[in-house]
Amino acid sequence: MNEKRTIKVALLGAGSVGSQVARLLLEQADEYERRVGTRLELIGISVRNVDGRRDVELPRELYTTDAERLILSADVVIELMGGLHPALELITLALESGADVVTANKALLAHHGAELFELAERVGAQLYYEAAVGGAIPIIRPLRENLGGDRVERILGIVNGTTNYILDRMHTRGDSFEESLRIATDLGYAEADPTADIEGYDAQQKAAILASIAFHTSVPVDEVHREGITSVSIEQIEDAKRAGFVVKLLAICERVAAPGDGPDRVSARVYPALVPEAHPLASVHGGNNAIFVEAEAAGSLMFYGAGAGGVETASAVLGDLVAAARRHLLGGPGLGESMDADLPVLGVAEIDTSYQISLEAEDEAGILAGIAQTFAEHGVSVATLEQAAPATDEDGEVAEDARATLVIGTHRAKEGSLSKLVDALAQSPAVHRVNGVLRVEGANA
Template identity: 50%
Template sequence: MEVKIALLGCGTVGTQVARLIDEQAEDLTARAGATLKIIGIAVRDVAAPRDPSIDRSLLTDDAEAIIAQADIVIELIGGIEPARTYILSAFAHGVSVVTGNKALLAAHGPELYDAAAGADVDLYYEAAVAGAVPVVYGLRESLAGDRITAVLGIVNGTTNYILDEMTTKGLEFEDVLAEAQRLGYAEADPTADVNGHDAAAKCAILASLAFHSRVSAEDVHVHGIRDVTADDIAAATRSGYVVKLIATARRRPQGIEVHVGPTLVPLSHPLASVHGPFNAVVIEAESADRLMFYGRGAGGAPTASAVLSDVVAAASHIVGGGHAPRELIYADLPVLSPSQAISRFQVEVEVDDQVGVLTKVTGVFARHDVSISSVFQDTGHTHSADRPVCRLTVTTHAASQEDLEATIEELNDSTFVAGVNHVIRVEES
């Protein structure tokens, strides 16, 4: 039996997918129970230069034509349109789809899930979250018998590389970003990565899977890493932490908490040891306890590996029957507002270097029900107008974002405070 594949997109990942289908044909046939045959590769410019491994006779600018002839469509175009239109067209033709498009799933997931179910076909997206790391499969199938309480992880290799280089070499953000672009770890326009939007889309997908409720990228409170300085990194190191861009989804009694932002991770936490452009996702479950999925989250070959695992599964269902797991939204939990989020925080504040100031500062925290875990005092600094100040690094116990923001507002309005330098989340060990 032959399973016909329409490949949409021939960039870095698409090229690797086409190469691996050709090079590993015998193994893939044995695993899928059918021969996988690419019948066409849709691209915007047929005449553009391509990797020598690409059979140019397969190139076409008519995506709809090859979709109509296919058994499986692999969508690797990225973005919202025309990817959304092509996927819906595939479903209308009764064709299963494999995609790595996290932005599309985060924005239009419900529409696509419903369309796939209505057409009685599969929608696979393992490559959309963490490249070769099989976290989607883990949540949809391996942990289907457990109750997930939290999912948190490093899901953007660009930002992890930048923060790791800042930590190990003491460099500033802009210097490391330039090097990341030179090495190909960061795009020419790194906005989606460093501003946290790429991680937010992945966070929404993970939260939807983990908690059986629909979560979109717009639900995720996002703060990127542009404001992280070498001084912030050094302060974290002195406190026994590393700074990571963490995507977090937690089940709370009131609903789902989702956010992405720079976070202080204790050295004892498994995510603290994730270096360079690698990804890692920690899942906390009631019965399985804590699990970590780790590996390369980007790049042509790793992402192609995830795509092909989905292709083999989809082809197997065509041959032997069955379906991928459908979207399960039975829980329908509400998504909490950012102000309702609960976390530990670290606040660095500059205060007048006077007797009794520490008591005043702790009183502000107490008035807003923010309990203090520890205070580190660094004296001998000078603020503007030669104002002698000391820096207090205050680490809190778990508190609501709303109470913390009220605390910061009062501190900024206090005459004994020269300024609040930064506020950052603190992850539990």
């Protein structure tokens, strides 16, 4: 009886995730052998500097600066370097050599996923990327496999823990955005440069990946509308609470029916939105992530858990590694991504949504009529209206220059029409200032 060969594993990167992957592979080698049916051997870890500081103490002889040589000796390559280059070139080399690849590189997949999937299919290799979206949350495999026979209609995702922590603190503690960001940075939720998180770039990349899988269509990251949370004020948070909403930064992927007999379209977008307090996403606190999926047959599903963290993300990486190792034992070509639907991607102006608009107006008779006229001219109807009492002085008298604060909820309309309405309100003589605008999502869940 022939002894089964060892599966040789190469690791690219030894940061917070990579070091935990290496530690677990070494410490639990016997357990992985029982799960897979053969030994998984970590043959090396590619790093820029073999003497650099690491989160985990690992055998020094594993480190190398020769990534290419390491790749060409491996059966499975785990890429945890991040960034576009040289990750793209190294993954390409790995696939062309016949190795399977496990990656957590959301930026690379969002920008170059289509070409890498095509390459993997052409050479018979497999590209695994469960950890690219949602950290420890299993979402890629459920979308690809468990829901592969269903029709996914919509995804609402809280896919960035930093922004969720900031918005949750603003909601529960009443802290300003600036104070919440400072605390998030002190606690390690936010990077020293938080731009990718708070401006929505991280969530944009993840939305492109989720939409591509869910709708079997390649969705370029540049076609995912993106807005961050830097403009969300504590006043908007308070307005949302009074109206029964919670503000969350959402990645939204949606199948949109075409008029007539045309093909469905796809929308992918990222922005801060109002979520009803009764919606499951409203109860996602701290730095956690959650992804809410609406499918035709399966109905509503939610995947919840840690969206980041070294050991948490390592869990998803190692799950992919086990799958890759089992595939090597069984043999046969890798399974390509299903991107053949080729549905058109809608611009954000074409989607249907609703707004909550906060504005200041002169506290005078006839002002509401003027604002209502502006709504009518743009074909948008008012769903709710809340008027805050004007400010008073220390004697309880209304100040001469006091203004009324109006919070107006709209019915659903085209995003383009709603955007033009907000521009018109800002120019209206009846309106002193538009304080803020947030969309409403998940109201029908």
